Amino acid sequence: MKVQCRRGAIRHALDPEEASRLLIEEYSRMAREYDTYVTPYHEPIARRLLELAYVKEGERILDIGCGTGIVAFEAAAAVGETGSVVGIDLAERVVRHAADKAAALGLRHIGFEVMDSRDLRFPAGSFDAVLSGFGHPLIERGLCFEEVHRVVGEGGRFALCVWNPVKAQEKAASRLVREMLERRRPAVVATDVARLIEARKVLASTEEGKETQSAEGWIRLFRHAGLSSVETVEETHWATFRGPDAYLDYSFAWGDNEREWRHMTAESRESFRTEFHRRVTPLIADEGLVVDWNLRYFLVRE
C-alpha cells in the first residue's frame, strides 16, 4: 500500500509481515547490547519460567524466540548433561551470539539455530517442554502454537512469559521513558525511528495484537491451536537497577528507543538524563532503582 506522508513524498506503508521483520532485524542488529544490558535483568524471569514449567534433569527443551539464549542457558543448567536444549530465533546475529557463548562455556548439550517458530523443523514429539521468555512471534502466533502442539510429546508442556499491559494509573519507569521520549520528539522524526514506531503500531492494531492484550485473548489463541489445558498467573517482578543510568542503558539497548537516543544531540541526552534522574527519585531505594514489571506466565499442558 502507498501512503502520502507529511512532506508530500509517497512511501510504502508497512504490512504486518514487514513490520515483524523490521523488529526482528533490530534484535539482530543489537544482539551484543541486548545481551549486555537486558540479559542480567531477564534472567530471574527465565528462572521463574522454568520453575512454573517444572523443568527437570534429563529433559529435552526447546526455547522459541530465544534471543541471546536467556531461557535456554537457564534450561541447560536445569536439565544437565543428560538432557538437551535447543534455542531457535529468526534473528541471525542473536543466534550466532548465543552459539558463541555456548562454545565459550564448553556446553555440548545446548544448540542454537536460525528458525521460524511458525515453521519448526523438528519431528512430532521431539521435546518434553517448549519454553519462551517474550519470544512469541509478533504475527501468526496461531501457527507457532500449532507447531508447539506438534513438537511437544504426550504429557509435554509449553510455558510462555509475556508483558502484561501496564495499568493506566501506574507510574512505571518504562512509562516515564516513553512519555519523555514522546514529549521531546522533534517535529520531523528520523526515517529509521519513524519506520519502527510505525511497525509497532501496525502490529498492535492487528486482530491478534488486540487479542494479546488480555489473558482471555491469549487463551483463545492457544485453544484454536489445540492447546486447551491452560493455567495462567499474573506476577509483579521487582527488577533492581544500580541507578537511573543503568535503567536508561536497559531502555536504550534496542530498537527505535536506541535509534532515537543515538539521534539526540549530546546536550539533549544530558537534559533527558537530568529530568529522568529527578523524576525517578521516588523509585530509588538503598539497593538502587527498583522497577515493577507486570508479567503474565502461561503454562499449557498437552
Ligand SMILES: C[S@@+](CC[C@H](N)C(=O)[O-])C[C@H]1O[C@@H](n2cnc3c(N)ncnc32)[C@H](O)[C@@H]1O
Ligand atoms: C523480546 S525478544 C526475547 C528474547 C529472549 N527470549 C528473552 O527472554 O529476552 C523476542 C525474540 O523473538 C524473536 N522472534 C520473533 N518472531 C519470531 C519467529 N517467528 N520465529 C523465531 N523467533 C522470532 C525475535 O527475533 C527476538 O529475538
